[in-house]
Amino acid sequence: NAGVTQTPKFQVLKTGQSMTLQCAQDMNHNSMYWYRQDPGMGLRLIYYSASEGTTDKGEVPNGYNVSRLNKREFSLRLESAAPSQTSVYFCASSSTGSTDTQYFGPGTRLTVL
Amino acid sequence: AQTVTQSQPEMSVQEAETVTLSCTYDTSESDYYLFWYKQPPSRQMILVIRQEAYKQQNATENRFSVNFQKAAKSFSLKISDSQLGDAAMYFCAYRTPYGGATNKLIFGTGTLLAVQP
Numbered sequence: 001n002a003g004v005t006q007t008p009k010f011q012v013l014k015t016g017q018s019m020t021l022q023c024a025q026d027m028n029h030n031s032m033y034w035y036r037q038d039p040g041m042g043l044r045l046i047y048y049s050a051s052e053g054t055t056d057k058g059e060v061p062n063g064y065n066v067s068r069l070n071k072r073e074f075s076l077r078l079e080s081a082a083p084s085q086t087s088v089y090f091c092a093s094s095s096t097g098s099t100d101t102q103y104f105g106p107g108t109r110l111t112v113l
Numbered sequence: 114a115q116t117v118t119q120s121q122p123e124m125s126v127q128e129a130e131t132v133t134l135s136c137t138y139d140t141s142e143s144d145y146y147l148f149w150y151k152q153p154p155s156r157q158m159i160l161v162i163r164q165e166a167y168k169q170q171n172a173t174e175n176r177f178s179v180n181f182q183k184a185a186k187s188f189s190l191k192i193s194d195s196q197l198g199d200a201a202m203y204f205c206a207y208r209t210p211y212g213g214a215t216n217k218l219i220f221g222t223g224t225l226l227a228v229q230p
Contacts, residue, residue, distance in 0.1 A: 042220035
């Protein structure tokens, strides 16, 4: 049972480069999320998708774009990476409903030089 | 806006002993969900326990239990018979009950738990 998978696990970029973080879930969940984790700040929501074809901004969306490709996949794109985007990125998913719990992927550690 | 506060950046416990991690939150909602997530060195976020605010009974999962004080807006995690594998960062999190597009978690800053053999 794979749950939520993320690729890559580690990435180093130079300032100004672009990249896409991939996330997929096999739990037939409707909702998917991207968080970033910075030291001393807990996890903060970047973007979320309540269902296929819809996306909405979270707490810290600047510098990011997302695509909900289908029900399984939700990607996060950095168009022009900045050192302030050095962080650990987590994807999560949940079913739609008032009792649902979010399940997390293993995270991607991104360093922008 | 809702906030979650974990006032203990680090805690330490002896193996087989009991430790309590603190969490307070602020909300104007009467119904909500609270969670404790564990993050070991592997970085994986693992759900430890959840509590529905409308339930008076404290949630329990094996060696993990919570002390939920709704009026005080307090949600502490007790780990009994601590094991070396319990060493991790623990995050307290809050979520509104509405589901759908508002189903986002609000996290505290975490408590790093060390378990001494």
